[in-house]
Structure formats: structure tokens, C-alpha cells
Amino acid sequence: MSRNVVFAPDEFYHLYNRGTEKRNVFGTKADYERFLALLYLSNGTSAIHIDNLRQQIKRGRTLLEIMKEFDREKSLVDIGAYCLMPNHFHLLVQEKSEGGISKFMQKLLTAYTMYFNTSRVRTGALFQGKFKATHATDDKYLAYLISYIHLNPVKLIEPKWKETGIAHRTRALSYLEKYQYSSFPDYIGQVRPQQAIINKSALPPYCESLLDFKKAVREWLDYHKDDL
Template identity: 60%
Template sequence: MTRIINFAPKEFYHLYNRGTEKRDIFLSPNDYERFAALLYICNQLSPAILRIQGKTLSELIKIKQEENLVEIVTYCLMPNHIHLLVRASQENGISKFMQKLMTGYTMYFNKKYERAGALFQGKFKATHVSEDRYLNYLISYIHLNPIKLIEPEWKEIGISDLSRAEKYLDRYKYSSYLDYQDQERIEKNIINKNSLPKYFKSKLDFKKTIIEWLGYPHTRSNLV
């Protein structure tokens, strides 16, 4: 499928993709950590990916970066799909970054699990974020995604237990939510909070996040 979108520098975009045939793309904690590491090390101009076999997430994210291809604002890794909110740093930066990221993880996954062929469902999808209200909504939407793992229909019927959902997000390691709670961890180096508008508060308030998401006149059918 042809993607009809032109990525403009300094603009925000919601990027997402899922496993081919909706298959799981993360089968172990190490898989999530490898993808998180690739978010960091693929985000640079150099075309070469460093030899990373055997290195830990902490070791990889401590590697000094060159000039970034994109500014990663938020991310969330789900068992069978991914969400990224990025701002383009330069011409063709998003396309180059995603090509390196998707290829690098597919090579890792196929080698580890002795498989061949495509891992992701075609080209990644992208939506331009054209207004601040939509930007706020997406930050909420992406970070709330893991709730689906404990309440599969929460987007349609609401959250039955807010306290349980909040505690679950506080334990979910595979998104940038904890970095917006100012939790000290190595993954904070993946994202760039400075790319957000100045009015945006870096620390997320969970209940305010829920209210913002529920209050946005979104079309759920367009989202993963």
C-alpha cells in the first residue's frame, strides 16, 4: 500500500505498525528490550548499526548518539503492535529511521526464532498531528494503550477500575509513560521531551490523561 503523506521537518507524526497477520512481535522481555535499544541506536544519521549482540539495554543506550533522525516524544510497545509519536528532525528523517528500526528488529527476531520473511504488516502507518489538542490526545492515547491488556474493551465501554488501571500502567515497562512520571531509568534517553510545546507539563497526571482521552472527539476506527 502506498503511503500518501509527505513528512515535513519539525512536524509531529503518529507512527504505528503491527505484526503480519496480527501475530505477536514480542515473545519475551528481551524482545521488548531489544526494540527499545533499537529505538535509541537507530535514531542517528549513520547508516551502520553497531554490533549489539550480547550487549544489555543499559549498555546500548549509553552509547553516544550522532545527530538524530527524529525526536521521539512518546512510544508504546504492545505484544503485537507499536506506537510512536515523533517529530521530524530533518528531510526524510522519519523514513530513514523507520526503515532502520523495522529492518533491524526483523533481522533480530528472525534469527532468534529461526524464521524468515516479513515480521510487520507492510509499511508503517503515519498520521500528521496538525493541532495541539490532537497532540495532547495522542500522548494520552499512546500511553493508555497497555490498559487493553487487562481490560480489552475499555476504549468502547470505559475503564471499570481506575485504580487497577493506574497501578498497571505504573508497572508497565515497555512505554515512555514512566519517563513522564519522572521515574529514573535508562530508557529516558530514548525520548526528547524538549520537542513538546512549552506549555506541556512533563509529568503526566493519570486522571487528567484519562479525561483528556475520553474528551477528545476521536474516531476510534482509525487507531490501532
């Protein structure tokens, strides 16, 4: 949870933040889609020209169309997993070169805050201070993070699942498969433009098995049984 974390190339980190005063930062489909597009557009050494982006959207171009044609030049990070929730986000990111994570997050959060404030005619901070970060120091914690991030949306249909367990696993799995604001669909074989956001090959090979729903739940539970 500390921002005293020192980012190092080739290491994985869990990055997250929530809205100021726990307010929602995603309220419409357009909000989610803008953040998803920015996950891709911000992950590069080339600049994002916000005015140009606005003009293209006004001309009827979709964000996914813009993503396909945007030249990022060199990516700053590898995104292994992500999930957007109404009032917060989770990212699992690997730093590619020194300073990559900081540059990526600065571009991402600045661009999204500008979009959100303009669309709501508001000013001021959108998120609770600086983004938070934890270092995935070992394989067990990395496995837990992948499971934790992808299981997050279950809370929207079973708010107490972490305390009481998932009551309806078939329903929960179906919900996760249909939830389009997470990288889970990309790992279970769905073909969609958003898959360009992540780099699955950056994760260790054993991580692919974690996308089995039952194993993901088990990883989450086992980690907490050890009180780590």
C-alpha cells in the same frame, strides 16, 4: 492512517504498525528490550553494525550498557512518546530534518526484523507492510495522541475499556506506572536508562499536564465526544 502523509521538519507524527496477520511481534522480555534499544540506536546518522551488536551481547553486555556508549552522531528525529504492545507499536515522533523519519523507521524496522527472524529461525515479513502515519495537525489532536499512546496498555488488563470506560482507575494507573515498555514512566518522574530514548523538551509545554492520569483519560474521551 495513510502513508500519503508528507513528512515535514518540526511537525509531529503518530507512527504505528502491527504484526503480519496480527501476530505478536514481542513475545519475550528480550524482544521488548531489543526494540527499545533500537529506538535509541536507530535514531542517529551513524550506522548500526548488527554483527558487532550481537558480539557485545554474547560477551554479556546489556543493551542499556551499549546504548550509553553508542555515538549516534546526529539524531534523525525527536521521539516524544512511545508504547510497545504484544502485536503492535505506537510512536509519536517529530521530524528534525528532511527524510529523518523515513531513515529512522527503515533502520529500526530492518534491524528488529533481522533480530526477530534470526531468533525464531524464520524468514519473511514481520510487520503488515509499510508503517502507518498520521500527522498531528493541531494541538487538540497532539494532546489526544499523547493520551492515546500512554493509555494503550490498559487494554491488557481491561480489554473493553474504550467501549465501557475504565472500571478500576487506581489499578489501571498502577499498571501504567509499572509498564516498562512505554514512555509513561519517564514522564511521571521514574529514573531509568530508557529515558534517553525520548526528548521531552520537543513537546509543547502544555503537554506535561497530560501525564496526569485523570486528564489523559479525559482528553481521550473528550476527543471522541467531538467525533473527530
